[in-house]
Amino acid sequence: MKIKNLKIDNKVFLAPMAGVTDLPFRLLCKKQNCGMVYTEMVSAKGLLFENEKTGSLLQVDEREHPVAAQLFGSDPDIIAEMAKRVEETPVDMIDINMGCPALKITRNGEGSALMKTPERIGEIVYRVARSIEKPLTIKIRKGFDDNSINAVEIAKIAEDAGADAIAIHGRTREQFYTGKADWNIIKEIKDAVGIPVIGNGDIVKPQDAKDMLDKTGCDAVMIGRGAQGNPWIFSRTNHYLETGEILPMPTVEERIATALYHAEMILTYKGDYIGIRQMRSHLAWYIKGLPNSSEMRVKINKIDNLEELKSVLWQYASHIS
Ligand SMILES: Cc1cc2nc3c(=O)[nH]c(=O)nc-3n(C[C@H](O)[C@H](O)[C@H](O)COP(=O)(O)O)c2cc1C
Structure with a gap:
């Protein structure tokens, strides 16, 4: 598929997640054939004031x-100016x-909160679209609350203002x-605009992705x-969309080996202190659903360095496989 002039190999994307979709995790998803990755959200104001942490999120x-x-x-004004600055870095969109x-x-x-003022959304998109050449997208919700469901109106405003x-x-x-994500709103937007629509919410297995594509007609x-x-969700979903076959989940050894590789990357990228602490949540996710995972979580939360992490994980793998 294409967004503006950007060619994207497949229609299974990684959602932006603050505290999760940093460079090491994005690389793991990419390795599993994820079509498009997003950085964590970055404050335009933070960039304007040259906040060092904010800048590093965009590496x-x-x-x-x-x-x-x-x-x-x-x-x-600030978003348009920062979008222009960010466009000069190697990002694609x-x-x-x-x-x-x-x-x-x-x-x-x-x-x-922007969804309460659709005219401001129009202004932001208009200004940014005119200040950059690379594709511009927005990520919205269904509305602010049940009394103000306005995603279709906002999608049309954004398209008219220049969103890709x-x-x-x-x-x-x-x-x-x-609650449950409402996929009807995705279909309503798809029916209302001509630009690509990316559907999001509650895809946890390959079949969910196909269901969403079938039910809503969304483009990705x-x-x-x-x-x-679970970075394997990207390769497994793409395989399912192409062949109709569900591949098994990777073995415990493979999961643990990936978790260790992830830990090594995150520690190299962020240093030991922050790396270990951030890795604790990833580890809990890697072992979710495996035997004795709650006991393991207690151990994981006490891990203090990479050596300890390796020994705790391999010990665990040898017990359960
Ligand atoms: C921990 C976490 C962090 C998130 N951070 C962001 C973010 O930085 N930007 C964003 O647009 N959405 C963010 N989201 C929302 C997700 O991108 C996504 O819209 C939401 O989780 C629904 O999709 P899912 O059901 O596949 O998780 C975040 C969600 C989670 C769980």
């Missing part, structure tokens, strides 16, 4: 293309976050991540939580 690797940089903010439900974001009028694709998560801001699917500790 990309030549092996992960195509990669989208996701910005958040509410000021059209710019996405603007209009769906984050967190209070620390919405109280500044950013993320999903729209990603839609079928929940309201009020739902955060609870985006997987978030279903990819945590």
